[in-house]
Amino acid sequence: MSDKEVIDWMALSFVPGLGSKGIRQLIERFGSPSALFSACSDGAAEKLGIRTNILGNLSNPLSLQKNAKAQLKRIVAGGAEVICFSDDKYPQLLREITDPPPLLYVQGRTDLLSSLCVAMVGSRAATSYGKRSSFSLAQSLASAGVTVVSGLALGIDSEAHNGALSVQGATIGVLGCGLDVVYPKQNKKLYDQIRNHGLLVTEYPLGTRPDGFRFPARNRIIAGLSRGVVVVEAARKSGSLITAEMALDEGRDIFAVPGQIDSFKSGGAHWLLQQGAKLVQSADDILVELDCSSQERGDQRSTDAGFGGIDLGPDARKLLQNIDVYPGSRNELIASSGLGTAKVTELLLLLELEGLVEILPGDEIRRIV
Numbered sequence: 393m394s395d396k397e398v399i400d401w402m403a404l405s406f407v408p409g410l411g412s413k414g415i416r417q418l419i420e421r422f423g424s425p426s427a428l429f430s431a432c433s434d435g436a437a438e439k440l441g442i443r444t445n446i447l448g449n450l451s452n453p454l455s456l457q458k459n460a461k462a463q464l465k466r467i468v469a470g471g472a473e474v475i476c477f478s479d480d481k482y483p484q485l486l487r488e489i490t491d492p493p494p495l496l497y498v499q500g501r502t503d504l505l506s507s508l509c510v511a512m513v514g515s516r517a518a519t520s521y522g523k524r525s526s527f528s529l530a531q532s533l534a535s536a537g538v539t540v541v542s543g544l545a546l547g548i549d550s551e552a553h554n555g556a557l558s559v560q561g562a563t564i565g566v567l568g569c570g571l572d573v574v575y576p577k578q579n580k581k582l583y584d585q586i587r588n589h590g591l592l593v594t595e596y597p598l599g600t601r602p603d604g605f606r607f608p609a610r611n612r613i614i615a616g617l618s619r620g621v622v623v624v625e626a627a628r629k630s631g632s633l634i635t636a637e638m639a640l641d642e643g644r645d646i647f648a649v650p651g652q653i654d655s656f657k658s659g660g661a662h663w664l665l666q667q668g669a670k671l672v673q674s675a676d677d678i679l680v681e682l683d684c685s686s687q688e689r690g691d692q693r694s695t696d697a698g699f700g701g702i703d704l705g706p707d708a709r710k711l712l713q714n715i716d717v718y719p720g721s722r723n724e725l726i727a728s729s730g731l732g733t734a735k736v737t738e739l740l741l742l743l744e745l746e747g748l749v750e751i752l753p754g755d756e757i758r759r760i761v
Contacts, residue, residue: 393479395464400425401476402460402597405495407449412595414446415494424478429453463598472499472571481505489616489642493595497571500591504539504562510678511541511614511639513632514548514624515657522625522657524760525649526551527558528747529622532675534561541566541618543610544579544586548624548632557585564617567594568610569602593617611635619682620645622672626660633660636669645681647672707731711739712759715749719756
């Protein structure tokens, strides 16, 4: 698209009180921002019932266009770009949702917008179990060629992004603020990693602060970019469930990772499972459900997708399959696996070093992924 077209789209998005739904309705009537501005300046749009305060800005968009031109210059200078709804680069899945954003401000690998994406969401105040599950599952999905989408928040989001990046995989961070605003500040390093190796996406112009009301709107983009949404750990009433409900409304697949029954942070995922969400114990559960071909996933790597890209031998795999996320004794594990005391001790050390199991006080063992 030409700079003029992009500037007109940006100027239209700057009109106070219009919003994404209002923009979409006007574009459906007039075809383009340029045609809309011309019709309003000629007085032809007055009979369409456009509110007076909005019509005033549309009739004389010069100040908005000047602002848009200045901002576009800053965006390009910073290595970012603007993708408009009418642009061929605009992701098709996002285009299909009920309320697609008219603009995307992006920085990084824009090719990821056309890749197979799976969203991972959950609690900011995640438990250690939730964090480990998120990291490992994202690691496995990324190793299988899937782009992991999340919201760059603390907790589950951060672990999902980090898990994908740990295997040089693809990840998209969707922001509830401008590209030039790092939120939360603790994620500055992660923000830079995603900008350099993945993709940052927002519908908000530079300088937009991370006000609370923007995050539900951000969540529709997380859901809209993705073929499926995985809820790793979330309370019954949480933003993560809102994201899952948005995805369900758009016909996307919903997945949930089961948690501990005595933790209220498992309530949301368990409720989703009761409503028919697909249970996730490994990345394979997602890949099979989405029926993903290796071509669709992109550059697939030769890894064990169920164990975070780690190549386990048959005995270690067998032992891991006998270990639950809830602690059990070493003697029970020796009996259930049939591998013998010495072999189990050797393999447990390997699995602990690989970050797949945790040995607790009292010599109890639990699975991390």
